[in-house]
Each structure stands twice: as structure tokens, then as C-alpha cells.
Amino acid sequence: MSQNPSAADLIRTHLARVEQLRQQAHAEGWQLAVDEIKRLQAHRFRATYSDFLQHVRYAPATRFFLDELYGVHDFVERDAQFSRIAGALERLFPEAVAQLAVDLAETHALTEVLDQRLATHWVSLDASLPPATRYIMSWRLTDSRASRERQLSVIQHMGLELQRLTRMKSLRLGLRMMRNPARLAGLDALQHFLESGFDAFSSLGDARPFLDAINERESRWVSALFEQPLDACSAALSHELARSA
Template structure:
């Protein structure tokens, strides 16, 4: 009987995939195109969730998702820390915390795969085209609706688990007590991610409306980008991008 891979092995597999794609992008000269795709996506997210970013309760959790999952950052340091302690994470923390790390790694890998493929279709297009039209065409050439749906499913699971874990007060206290040891061990980026997630969802209260709204809005954009006519889709995306507040 084949055993399911451990949480540690799944984390390492996902992060190795991310590392390989980064190297491929550097080798193929796709770095700039990947970053352009990521920046456009970040603008779209800021526009789609502008109301949440201004909401006193929803803002911390929204910023957590936009910055820690889909931000235009170099996550190599955090990834290396996750990979380095993947086995210890599985041994020392409750299973749900290890699964949270698996969700993060899978989301990270799915995003990197899709962004890499988008970049290969973004780069050859005429740079004088509107960013929304280039993005629409790159999205459709990339395809893989199942991967887009899986992205959303994993993010939803991560959000539900974060809310459940924040209710475990001993776990939150233990996490705070790890701050100095984590810094001394060179795990500060990992510690920041965990604390940011816990703090954001602790202040959120009942996360169901927050997560249901994300699911509805992202499902609508997935349908628009796959199913609307090209002109209508790029016009809708252009209008959304124009609404984006400045990044902070």
C-alpha cells in the first residue's frame, strides 16, 4: 500500500518546484515578465478588495492575503526557512499547523507555476497593447481552469484553519514565546508569516463572511477571464485596475 507523503515532504516538494521555476525564469529571461504579471495581479486584488482594505475589521486579514500570499516580494528567504524546518514543524506543532504550512507551500507553488506560464505568453505580445488585454490573452493561453479553482480552494482552507487555530489560546501564546528563539535561529521570516496570519484572523472574528466574499469575487473573475468575450473581459479588467488604490 502506498503511503501518503508526509507534511514535511509535501512542503519540500512544493518549495522545490518554486525554486526550480525561479531558476528557469532567470535562465530564460522571464524574470521581468513574471514580475509584470504579479504586479498587475496585485493591482487587481487591491481594487477588488479596496472595501476590505478600508474596513477596520477586515483590513488585517486582507493585507495578510495580499502581502503574504500574492505580494510582489522575493519569498526565497521565507521559503528556505520553511523547507529547513519542515520536519520539525511536523513533529513539534499540532497537525493543523503543519497542514497550514502545506497549504501555504501549495498555494505558493500553484501561483508560481501559473505566473510562470502567464509570463511565457505575456512576453511575446506587443508591449503597446493595454495591460488588461495582454493579461486576458496570457490568461487564456495559459488555461488550466482546474489549477485556478484549486488555488481558491486551498486559500479558503487556509483561511478556515487560521481562524480555528487562533481560537487555541495556548497555541497563540506558544507562538509569541517563540519570537526570540526564532530570530536567533534565523527563522524570523517564517515567524513573521505565522504571527501575521494569527493576528489578522484573531482580529477578524467570524471569518465566514470574509472567506465567502473572497470565494464569490474570485470565482466571478475566473469566469470572466475564461468565458467573457475578449473585448468585454479586457474592458472589465481595465476598469477594475483603474480603481486600484496605491500600494502601501
């Protein structure tokens, strides 16, 4: 009788997929295209959530999502740290913390898969096209609506779990006490991620309005990028990108 995979197994599987994608992007010459797509998406996110970034209550959680999940960063070290302590994470922390790490790993893997698929189409299209048009055409060629919806679902679950965990004062105190041991053990990137998430959501209060707004805005963009006439969608995306310039 087969058993469901453990949190540690899921974390390692997702992060192994990310590492495989990194190597493939470099081997196939897609890395520059992947980086261009990530920068474009980061600009779009900053524009779409510019009001949240200026909001006292929502700004920390918004920055956490933009920097720790969708930032144009090299997450190699953080990924390696997560993989290295996946088993210990499951043994030493409450189940919800291990599930939070699974959510992060799955979101990370989904994002990398989708970005790389976009990149394969991006490089095949005319480089003289406006970036917004080229992005939309790549998006439609990728045809990944189910994965986009799964991505949103995991983000919602992660946010609710972060909110629940921040209410566990003993866990927050224990996390602070782990700073020096984490640094000495070479786990500072992982420690930074966990503390950033806890700090962001502890100041948020009820996370549902924030998460509902993300779901509504991203669902609207997903629909537009798949369904809106190309010229209209390109104009809307170009306008959004200009707002974050």
C-alpha cells in the same frame, strides 16, 4: 504498500518546485515578465478588495492575503526557512499547524506555476497591447481553469484553519514566546508569516463571510477572464486596475 506523503515531504516538494521555477524564469529570461504580471495582479487585488482594506474587521486578514500570499515580494528567505524546518514543524506543532504550512506551500507553488505560465505567453504577445488585454490573452492561452479552482479551494481551507488555530490560546502564546528563539535561529521570516496570520484572523471573528466573499469575487473574475468577450473583459479589467492606481 505506499504511504501518503508527510506534511514535511509535501512542504519540501512544493517549495522545491517554486525554487525550480525561479531558476527557470531567470534562465529563460522570463523574470521581468513574471514581475509585471505579479504587479498587475496585485493592483487588481487591491481594487477588488478596496472595501475590505478600509473595513476595520476585514482589513488585517485582507492585507495578510495580499502581502503574504500574492504580494510582489521576494519570498526566497521565507521559503528556505520553511524547507529547513519542515520536519521539526511536523514534530513540534499540532497537526493543523503543519497542514497550514502545507496549504501555504501549495498555494505558493500554484501561484508561481500559473504566473510563470502567464509570463511565457505575455512575452510572446505584442508589447504595445493594453496591459489588460495582453493579460487576458495570456490567461486564455494558459488555459488553467482547474488550477485556478484548486487555488481558491486551498485558500478557503487555509483561512478556516487559521480561524480555528487562533482560538487555541496556548498556541498563540507559544508562538509569541518563539520570537527570540526564531530570530536567533534565522527563522524570523517564517515567524513573521505565522504571527501575521494569527493576528489577522484573531481579529476577524467568524471567517466564513470573509472567505465566501473572496470565493465569490475571485470565481467571478475567473469566469470573466476565461469566458467574457475580449473587449468587454479588457474594459472591465482596465477599469479595475485604474481604481488601484
